[in-house]
Amino acid sequence: MTSRAQARTAAAEAVREAGAAVDGARLTDFLAALDDVAVAEMTRVLAASGVFDSAAARTAEEVGTALRATPRHRHIVRRWLRALAARDRLTHRDADATYTGLRPVSAPEAERRWRRAADLEHEIGWSTELLTVMRTCAERLPELVCGDVGIRDLLFPGAATEAADAAYRDNLAIRHLNRAVVAALREIAAGHTGEERLRVLEVGGGVGGTTGELVPVLAEYGVDYLFTDPSAFFLNEARERFADHAWVRYQRFDVDEDPRAQHLLPNTFDVVVCANTLHAATDADAAVGRLRELLVPGGQLVFVENTRDENLPLLVSMEFLEVAGRTWTDVREHTGQSFLTHTQWRALLDGHEASGVTSLPDAGDALAGTGQEVFIATMKDDRHHVPVGELARTAATRLPEYMLPAVWQVVDALPRTANGKTDRARLRSWLPRESAPVVVDERPKDELEHSLADLWAELLAVEGVTRNDDFFDLGGDSLLVARMVGRLRERVPQAADLEWEVVLRHMLRRPTVAGLAAFLRALAGPEDAPAAGAVRTDPVIHLHGSRSEDEPTTVLVHAGTATIMPYRALITEIRRRSPGLAEVVGVEVPDLSGFLAAPPDGLIERMAADYARALTADGRRRFHVVGYCLGGLIATEVARNLAESGAEVESLTVISSHSPRFRLDDELLAEYSFAVMMGIDPADLGFPDDQYRVAAAADAVLAASPGVLPDGGLAALGEEFEDVASRFRRLADVPRATRIARMCEAVPASAGTYEPDHMTRLFLAFRQSVFAITRYRAEPYAGDITFLRHDGAYPFPGSKDAVTAYWEELTLGDLDIVDIGGDHYSCLSVEHAPGILKTLGELTQGAITR
Known part of the structure; x- marks a missing residue:
């Protein structure tokens, strides 16, 4: 029996053993009880809205309007209506796609359903977290639908989304399927032969739930394990958690983006593991295609997914998280689904010519009703795997040395031009960048710079850092700066009293070893410090890119703390994704003492006029202006002043901002x-x-x-x-x-x-x-404004309707409202910054990322 067959047998046996330990009848009862609870909560919300009080039939859009559902959450409302119609709690008319005749569940009956679900959960040991999550969401369900409450803040205040997701998914079904994944990988590792180590890629590792099960088991097999996640913070968390396993590597990777651009080459992994990750991709089919390309011929794709799309408990709880920031371009764009079904996953794998596809548990298994499945598929089994080392050796025996390629890559197909010829330009772009030896001027200059370079290399898990390497280009972010400051205090005497925000503000300006070392020397040596009493007068801070007459300047206007710190995650994303062909600058208060001493009446107008003069003083004439929070109001005044001075304001974007009417x-x-x-x-x-x-x-x-x-x-x-x-x-x-x-x-x-x-x-x-x-009264703005409106809570100082009305009244041109994830305080966080940057990229016609 081959290792592939043994892997599938071992996984199936693990699932069978897990299923045997479960009372199938009671599990079925429990899942049905959860569905009953969810139905009761859906009908309660609809009944309270009064939308079905009359006999009139309602469209899904009308129901969404009655519930004040956000654009994203209308997708969930439509799914509620379909689910209730399927259970005869609503009547659906196909002729005009309307619903009527709501049959709500009474309050006593709803409470009885909750008690039954809790009793059954105690019997089978599913997950104490699940009922807590459902109950918490149910209590605020109308506010979740309309966006007055954000699910992250409701369930996990202060916690990262990935942590919330992991807590929800720690249930009986996932625990058992993880055993199947571990069993399969153990057999694959044990049966692996050849000159190269078994190479395993984990995609979307997050808090490391699956990793924690796999790594200890694979430790004895000499595996090359690459843990990836889109978040640098969770990469670093994993580095610390699995520090005892030096063979585990870490890298930032987003399955929605080109792997080659993220330094992952085709045909370089034997196994790819994804645990509840693929459904989060914008296009699941394209994501599988990218992972297929990364696998060697005969490589194994192992993934766990929820295949029960109509999952009623999710529909009143964590689906609000699943749809946050999602714009699907695969089959779900047209079907109204959030998850792919078993049949759709099998068809998708067939489309990528997968073979030996196994899915567990079997239809008759006790765990099948949970909807959670593990898939194991062999990819590219129609060809033979030839290691690069073998290719190089064979070529060396048949070709003279001068004809031997300097770079070897095994690809699935050569790129073609539109007329079918080999695309040589694209082939050249696949060559690695020339890595010349580090010149003397690039090496750290003294003991301080060497200490900083060593610390960065350790923190970012890179081999070496020069004095001019960009911290953010190397994978750093603001969360890692916080960790760096803690270690700096321990190792560098000049940094003993450093505060995180002070360092991060400096790093946003000069994110290099040389820049940080100069900053630390200035703190320690009076000869390098600014002159006593010196006051900074220029509010404009260069953040990224270079000035160009052909490109507009993007301006980020400070928020309430008078600094650009709230943009830190966004600036990190800009640095990562932009080659710097266009300029990005920040505007912040240059003289804090003068700012604090100024009378607040008329202060916004005076600041905006000063900022506009400073922005145009060096000849800048074209601008994209962005403002968050209180900065949105200042940005509006800055844009007004720029336009009146004759400059061109190509776009004005305000993010989660308004002026209280008191x-x-x-x-x-x-x-x-x-x-x-x-x-x-x-x-x-x-x-x-x-x-x-x-x-x-x-x-x-x-x-x-x-x-x-x-x-x-x-x-x-x-x-x-x-x-x-x-x-x-x-x-x-x-x-x-x-x-x-x-x-x-x-x-x-x-x-x-x-x-x-x-x-x-x-x-x-x-x-x-x-x-x-609160003393500022804005004049109407003559141009167009884009308002990025957060879909989380609006507790104080204004409701969602009041905030929206403010910008509708202020804008004389076109007002474009774009709903974004998070609440006011989290919408620019590490989690949401990539989505914000994508939106800003569209609004600035790509200038912010050029």
């Missing part, structure tokens, strides 16, 4: 908003823990004091809001220095570390920005 004077409420912006849980500081309750209290103050939130207004509220008022009163009695110290302790590690002085400066800048914005 003046904010309440110091503690500004502090509350600042804490939320920093990722701090306000309850850790003594504020109320319900952000919607705080918003309602602020509305009550405004009702009594129209147009103004006076200082101490929330603390003075009466009995109806005593829970909020008492918290604000207690905090008012705490010195600000103590409150700031608490912030330094409570700030999450992902946001960096701060000393009280630094945190105070950030807060004062934020407060001044808020005070200025």
